[in-house]
Amino acid sequence: MADCTRSTQKTTTQPSASFSSMGNILKILLSAFSLMKQPADTLPPPLVFIGAKLRPGLSARDMAARVISRFSESDAVNGEIFQEGNNVMTALEVIRMEEIVNAIQTEMKITSTIDPGAMLVQTNGVGNLGGPVASVGTNINITESAGVAQ
Amino acid sequence: MSILSDKEKVFGNISALRTLTDDFPQLKTNNSFPSINNSANSQDFLIDLVLSLTGFEELRDTLIDILSYASETMEDLVKDSLKVELKSFTSCGVDPSLPAWLQSTGSGIEIEVKKIDFFEVFKVDPETQAGNLLYEDISAQLNSTDFNTFLYYTIQDAGPQSWNNILDFQFSQNASVPFNTLTINANPAYDNLTLTQLNNDFIDSLTIFPSTQLITRIIDGLFGSVSFNLSVNKSESQLELEEQVNTIIDCISSADGDYVIDDTYFEFTNEQLQDIKQRATNRRNGIRQIKTCGDVNVDLPIDFLTEIKEQFSAATLTGGRFEQHEVIKDGINSMANHVSTYAGDPVDEYSVQLDFLGLMFKSLIRAFVNAILGPKIVAIFVLNYKIVYGQNAEYTNFVDLLKQNKTLMLNIINKIRDIIITVLLQLVLKYITKLIAANQVEALKEKANAQLAILLSLVGVPQDVIRLIRENSPITF
Numbered sequence: 105m106a107d108c109t110r111s112t113q114k115t116t117t118q119p120s121a122s123f124s125s126m127g128n129i130l131k132i133l134l135s136a137f138s139l140m141k142q143p144a145d146t147l148p149p150p151l152v153f154i155g156a157k158l159r160p161g162l163s164a165r166d167m168a169a170r171v172i173s174r175f176s177e178s179d180a181v182n183g184e185i186f187q188e189g190n191n192v193m194t195a196l197e198v199i200r201m202e203e204i205v206n207a208i209q210t211e212m213k214i215t216s217t218i219d220p221g222a223m224l225v226q227t228n229g230v231g232n233l234g235g236p237v238a239s240v241g242t243n244i245n246i247t248e249s250a251g252v253a254q
Numbered sequence: 255m256s257i258l259s260d261k262e263k264v265f266g267n268i269s270a271l272r273t274l275t276d277d278f279p280q281l282k283t284n285n286s287f288p289s290i291n292n293s294a295n296s297q298d299f300l301i302d303l304v305l306s307l308t309g310f311e312e313l314r315d316t317l318i319d320i321l322s323y324a325s326e327t328m329e330d331l332v333k334d335s336l337k338v339e340l341k342s343f344t345s346c347g348v349d350p351s352l353p354a355w356l357q358s359t360g361s362g363i364e365i366e367v368k369k370i371d372f373f374e375v376f377k378v379d380p381e382t383q384a385g386n387l388l389y390e391d392i393s394a395q396l397n398s399t400d401f402n403t404f405l406y407y408t409i410q411d412a413g414p415q416s417w418n419n420i421l422d423f424q425f426s427q428n429a430s431v432p433f434n435t436l437t438i439n440a441n442p443a444y445d446n447l448t449l450t451q452l453n454n455d456f457i458d459s460l461t462i463f464p465s466t467q468l469i470t471r472i473i474d475g476l477f478g479s480v481s482f483n484l485s486v487n488k489s490e491s492q493l494e495l496e497e498q499v500n501t502i503i504d505c506i507s508s509a510d511g512d513y514v515i516d517d518t519y520f521e522f523t524n525e526q527l528q529d530i531k532q533r534a535t536n537r538r539n540g541i542r543q544i545k546t547c548g549d550v551n552v553d554l555p556i557d558f559l560t561e562i563k564e565q566f567s568a569a570t571l572t573g574g575r576f577e578q579h580e581v582i583k584d585g586i587n588s589m590a591n592h593v594s595t596y597a598g599d600p601v602d603e604y605s606v607q608l609d610f611l612g613l614m615f616k617s618l619i620r621a622f623v624n625a626i627l628g629p630k631i632v633a634i635f636v637l638n639y640k641i642v643y644g645q646n647a648e649y650t651n652f653v654d655l656l657k658q659n660k661t662l663m664l665n666i667i668n669k670i671r672d673i674i675i676t677v678l679l680q681l682v683l684k685y686i687t688k689l690i691a692a693n694q695v696e697a698l699k700e701k702a703n704a705q706l707a708i709l710l711s712l713v714g715v716p717q718d719v720i721r722l723i724r725e726n727s728p729i730t731f
Contacts, residue, residue, distance in 0.1 A: 124668070124675040125510045126294040130260040132679065133303075136686050139694070144648045145705055147712070155712025164716075 149246045162208060168201040169193075216251030223247055258292045261299060265290065266307065271689040293686075295508035295669060301615045305608055307685040310590070313611045316681050318582045320618060322575070324673055331669050332626060333457050338351045339662045340638050350448045352440050355645055356637070358422065362439035363640050365524045366432045367409065370632045372499070372652040373624065374492055376406050382485035387559050390461070391684040395607060399698055401460055401630045409436075418459045419443050420452060421637075438637060445645040449641065453634060460630050463622065465582065470620040472614050473589070475500065477554040478537030493534035496624075498653055499594045500533075501526055503623045506667050515664045520657040546606060552596045558589050586611070615678075621671045623663075627652075635659070 172194050175181070183194055223243045265287070287302040289295065304313060354360050367376055380389040380403060390400035394414055395407040405423065408415040414424040414437075421444075424437045444452050474480040481488040488496075505519050522530065536725040537540055541551040562585035568579035593610045594603040632655075639659075640647055656663055703724060710720050 124296050124672050126257055126296045126299065127510065129296045129300065129675070129679065130257065130264065133261065133264045133682070133686070135265075136263075136683060136690065139690065141697075142701075144701065147705075147708060151709065151712045155714065158714045158715075159711065 132254070146248060149248045152248075153246045160204045164202040164205040167205065168247040171197050171201065213254045214251045215254060216249040218247060218249040222249075256292060257294060258290065261290050265306070267301075268686065271693050275692045276691060293508060294510040296675055297619065297678070298616060299506065299676060300682055301612050303682045304615075304678060305612050306684075307682060307689075310604065310607055310611065312681070313615075314583065314586050314590075316677060317611060317614055317618075318579055318584065320674060320677055321468050321582060322578060324677055325465060325468060325622075328622065328670060328673050329461070329463050331673065332462060332622075332666055335665055335669050336457050336626075336631065336662075337450075337454050339665060340457075340634070341450050343659075343662070344449055344453075344638050346644055350450065352444065352447070352449055352452065353641060353645075356438075356440050356641070357445045358439050358442040359445075360439060361645075362422075362437045362639060363438050363645065364432075364435050365636055365640075367434045367436055368647075370436070370629045370636055372632070373496060374483070374488060374627060375402055375485075375629060376409055378486050380406055380660030383556060383560055384480050384483040384486045387480060387556070387563055388467070390464055390467070399461065401633075402628065405436075405629055405633075409434075414439075416441055417456075420456050420459060421633075438633070449638070453638065454478050456634050457631075462630060463625055465578070466559075466566045467625065468618075468621045469562060469585070469623050470559050471580070472617045473554055473559055473581065474537075475617050475620055475624070476613055477542045477552070478540045479554050479556045479559060481537050483556050490538050492536055493537050495532055495652060497530040497533045497537075498522065499624070499627065499656070500620050501530055502653070502656060502663075503620050503667060506664055507619045507671050517578050517657060517660075519660070520653055529708070536667065544593065544606060544609065546597050546599070546602050550596045550598070554589060554592060558585065558592065560597055561585065561588075586614075593608075619667065619670055619676055623667055626666060627656075635662075 175193070181191065224245060265601040268597075281540060287306065289299040289302040293299075304316070308316075333360065340548070356362060368374075371377075375388055378385045378388055380386065380392040386392065389398075389403040389406065391402055392400075394403070396404060396411065398404045404415070404417055410427045411425070414422050416422045419441045422439045422441050426435050426437065427433065428435055440452060444455075470480060478493075478609075480486055482542045502520055506515055509515060509519070526545060541553050543549045544552050562581060565581040565585070566578055569581045590607040590610045594606040597603045597606040649658060707720050707724065710723065711717070715723075
């Protein structure tokens with residue numbers, strides 16, 4: 105059907121858009137999609153303290169290999185295995201992973217904060233006639249910090 | 255932000271949720287939905303959303319709910335609206351008592367039948383197959399509870415006839431112009447009552463939206479099934495007039511709530527006139543073009559409507575709402591099956607059935623408003639029109655009458671639109687909520703699995719082993 109090419113002059117005497125107006129319908133529908141999300145669970149700090157040191161680190165080759173091996177799950181073309189060289193998709197995947205890993209490793213910055221009071225520094229010393237006391241402190245608890253990747 | 259981008263965002267969100275959630279069929283290509291544009295027609299947009307979210311059965315049952323249950327609510331609302339509008343129409347500077355010329359002893363209103371029967375209902379004999387679809391309670395003739403049936407037999411009868419002792423009608427063939435006129439007077443019982451009381455009682459005495467007539471109007475509007483029938487055989491010019499009215503209804507119902515409905519809504523562009531002519535020609539030929547691989551001409555014989563009407567009448571006598579619901583369901587199923595046989599490829603049959611239901615939905619507002627614009631309501635409206643503008647006041651044609659009373663039209667169309675939109679919006683929100691809930695469950699599973707994977711990695715479990723655990727976990731990743 106041909107579209108209505110009517111006056112779109114807005115009234116100044118009637119109240120604003122009715123319930124059925126497109127603006128209201130879209131507002132109702134879009135608000136249905138905006139749900140609050142729960143914050144992620146915190147990892148146990150001692151486990152991170154120990155476990156993080158055991159991690160192998162990022163490998164673009166490993167990541168690309170895993171993605172390529174799962175191509176069939178999305179019906180993506182996996183390459184001609186009897187043909188020499190890579191096909192475009194697999195080659196692209198390797199490049200993508202290399203760039204992602206490179207950016208994370210060489211460009212990412214993490215800004216972190218530690219909750220006030222989370223780190224306890226204990227010092228023991230005896231003052232000598234009111235003179236300055238040099239002390240060295242260390243945090244004795246493993247604590248967590250929140251960080252934002254940039 | 256434009257309407258188009260907001261619409262795309264809604265479809266995009268649904269598409270994303272469906273892709274990420276199992277057990278929901280995948281959304282068709284977004285661009286295939288005709289309502290994804292800057293149009294403010296909320297009904298068409300919601301129908302496209304419903305088409306993308308639900309299956310045939312759910313859509314059909316919602317349509318039946320509107321045709322049977324919501325139409326009762328709509329009837330009450332429209333009647334209230336008509337009473338209010340008629341009261342405000344006549345209250346400004348008009349004596350509330352009936353004018354002497356309208357009272358039972360006065361000359362009454364003389365009006366040509368064609369000026370209250372814009373859809374040419376009275377040209378169809380109630381005893382014919384098509385007539386059986388356009389009239390109710392036919393066997394009672396002058397004692398019928400259907401005003402149209404009463405008026406048809408009044409036209410066949412020489413003497414004056416009274417409709418529920420509210421208004422008296424007398425038909426005259428006349429030897430000279432104007433031919434075929436009806437003289438309308440108030441019944442003696444109303445001589446000393448107010449115009450408002452007469453209006454209200456008359457409106458209360460009517461049944462405006464019988465379910466089967468709504469289906470008939472929808473199908474006739476889409477396929478010309480009744481207009482094409484030999485006993486009706488509407489002319490091309492008549493069908494063009496009807497399509498002009500439908501275009502006005504579409505444009506008013508598509509207008510956003512705070513737009514001024516001015517006279518431009520009652521005028522047509524060249525493109526619209528071409529479209530009106532095309533639709534009128536198709537209805538005259540009893541066909542509609544549906545899109546499959548190419549355009550196919552589809553007919554929907556009147557027999558489908560007759561069967562629904564007969565079975566519905568039987569179900570009304572012997573059963574209750576459930577039986578009526580089942581009759582309409584079977585009728586819509588068989589019509590959808592018939593239309594889908596034109597699909598060509600069996601793969602397309604389901605989408606043709608869905609499109610058929612979408613078309614029925616999109617014709618709902620037209621069907622309801624057309625029912626209001628029938629002789630039942632126009633008769634009382636013309637009576638008020640003559641009281642306000644004078645006994646000899648005339649309007650040139652149907653479109654002119656609508657234009658002169660656009661506030662009434664706007665209010666009634668908006669009321670009908672609001673009810674249909676409410677039902678559609680509830681359905682859309684129900685399915686969106688289901689999708690969101692399913693997606694939330696998936697998101698929680700994903701989060702729990704990610705936590706597990708991180709913990710395993712922190713205690714030195716290799717990636718391949720974690721993957722193996724994930725793949726064999728009872729909770730899918």
